[in-house]
Amino acid sequence: MSRPQLARHCRLSFDRTRQRPILLLPETVVVLNTTGAAILERCDGRHTVDEIVADLGEAYREVPGAEVQRFLDGMLDRRYVVMIDG
Amino acid sequence: MADPFGLLAELTYRCPLSCAYCSNPLNMAEYTDELTTAEWQRVFTEARDLGVLQCHLSGGEPLLRRDLVALVASARDLGLYTNLVTSAVGLTRDKARQLRDAGLDHVQISIQADAPSLSDTIAGLPSFRRKVDAMRVVKELGWPLTVNVVLHRQNIDRIAEILDLAADVGADRVELANTQYYGWAWRNRDALLPSRAQLAAAEEVVRSARDRLAVIYVVPDYYSEYPKPCMGGWAARQLTVTPNGDVLPCPAAQSLPLPTASVRTDSLAHIWAASPVFTAYRGTDWMPDPCRGCDRREVDFGGCRCQAFQLTGDAARTDPVCHLSPDHAVVTDAVAAANSAVDLTLIPRPHR
Numbered sequence: 001m002s003r004p005q006l007a008r009h010c011r012l013s014f015d016r017t018r019q020r021p022i023l024l025l026p027e028t029v030v031v032l033n034t035t036g037a038a039i040l041e042r043c044d045g046r047h048t049v050d051e052i053v054a055d056l057g058e059a060y061r062e063v064p065g066a067e068v069q070r071f072l073d074g075m076l077d078r079r080y081v082v083m084i085d086g
Numbered sequence: 087m088a089d090p091f092g093l094l095a096e097l098t099y100r101c102p103l104s105c106a107y108c109s110n111p112l113n114m115a116e117y118t119d120e121l122t123t124a125e126w127q128r129v130f131t132e133a134r135d136l137g138v139l140q141c142h143l144s145g146g147e148p149l150l151r152r153d154l155v156a157l158v159a160s161a162r163d164l165g166l167y168t169n170l171v172t173s174a175v176g177l178t179r180d181k182a183r184q185l186r187d188a189g190l191d192h193v194q195i196s197i198q199a200d201a202p203s204l205s206d207t208i209a210g211l212p213s214f215r216r217k218v219d220a221m222r223v224v225k226e227l228g229w230p231l232t233v234n235v236v237l238h239r240q241n242i243d244r245i246a247e248i249l250d251l252a253a254d255v256g257a258d259r260v261e262l263a264n265t266q267y268y269g270w271a272w273r274n275r276d277a278l279l280p281s282r283a284q285l286a287a288a289e290e291v292v293r294s295a296r297d298r299l300a301v302i303y304v305v306p307d308y309y310s311e312y313p314k315p316c317m318g319g320w321a322a323r324q325l326t327v328t329p330n331g332d333v334l335p336c337p338a339a340q341s342l343p344l345p346t347a348s349v350r351t352d353s354l355a356h357i358w359a360a361s362p363v364f365t366a367y368r369g370t371d372w373m374p375d376p377c378r379g380c381d382r383r384e385v386d387f388g389g390c391r392c393q394a395f396q397l398t399g400d401a402a403r404t405d406p407v408c409h410l411s412p413d414h415a416v417v418t419d420a421v422a423a424a425n426s427a428v429d430l431t432l433i434p435r436p437h438r
Contacts, residue, residue, distance in 0.1 A: 007230070007258070008228070008229070008230040008258060009191075009192050009230030009232070009258055009259065011167055011191060013139070013165065013167075015137075015139060017089055017136075017137035018089070018137065022139065024139060024140065024167035024191070025167075026167075026169050026192045026194065026230075026232055026259070027302075029091050029092075029139050029140065079259075079300045
């Protein structure tokens with residue numbers, strides 16, 4: 001089963017000037033919404049997408065699995081997240 | 087006016103290499119009175135308070151600053167994402183460990199070609215093997231690594247081999263950046279500008295490599311229809327501090343005839359908001375025709391002010407790279423010259 005993990009060059013942080021969660025990268029900053037940040041916080045290489053969706057559901061009530069998958073697909077495309085196998 | 091996201095800290099213009107494509111200024115002697123450790127630490131703090139999130143430690147060769155580890159630690163303690171932009175000359179295993187312990191987030195190592203002979207000729211120093219060794223050390227320490235290659239006429243045919251090398255050392259990202267013609271690169275432009283056939287071949291190699299590697303490809307703007315959206319607009323997102331404390335919207339802007347702003351005399355916040363060097367071309371009010379009435383004025387922001395100045399003598403003109411610019415012929419002439427016989431003689435950048 002593969003498990004998403006934040007890529008090594010990315011760091012999740014909080015921008016106190018703009019009061020938003022952010023993803024820091026070598027040349028860019030991605031300003032995140034709360035849900036995006038909550039998903040990425042859980043991309044630790046130890047939990048599957050299903051487990052992340054379930055965990056988000058506990059924390060936020062309604063988080064559609066398809067939406068989480070779509071967000072992660074975008075992150076994978078940009079290589080901000082990688083899949084760890086096994 | 088938005089808050090800046092990034093600080094490019096040009097710690098020194100000293101460099102062991104002498105690459106002819108370097109974008110550092112021609113008048114490097116004016117930058118030898120470098121900021122002290124305490125001055126840089128104040129700059130980082132002011133930058134963070136202004137909204138900066140990323141700190142690029144560059145140069146010249148930043149490893150030549152003896153206080154680099156302390157500077158990294160200060161920037162990291164402020165919460166900044168720290169990126170070291172280095173030739174890797176001087177990046178020993180011991181130094182790398184110290185930098186990692188100080189919290190350095192990311193390392194970008196430049197290489198000049200895929201093999202020792204060409205890479206060392208372009209760099210003006212036997213450095214290829216040390217660079218590759220340093221890349222491996224970076225990966226052994228579990229760091230993210232970007233390999234950066236500045237592309238030009240004399241190495242662009244080697245992209246496939248360069249990408250193989252990057253994959254072999256385990257690079258996380260490869261940045262292939264066509265030369266930007268400022269500083270020393272401007273002086274050497276005619277020997278560096280690639281031909282159209284070279285570019286077409288290079289772009290094909292890049293396209294086919296994208297499934298196996300994260301490749302960032304910076305296009306050569308001389309061959310583009312529209313200019314690059316330089317810095318995301320003048321003084322919009324980033325600021326540069328030069329080794330002696332001058333503050334600029336981009337590293338090339340020292341060439342423009344604007345009054346100097348310095349962290350030695352003013353706060354970063356004041357400079358960002360009110361100094362002429364930052365306000366001169368911010369927004370769209372300064373724009374001439376054809377930019378003023380163009381649909382793309384907030385897409386490419388009129389292109390690059392420094393390139394407009396370099397090619398026309400007036401920084402407020404449309405970037406001549408744009409096919410709509412009345413000065414576009416200066417670019418098409420240079421491109422035509424690059425597609426005929428070219429004298430490949432390069433003038434090396436001095437070390438300091």
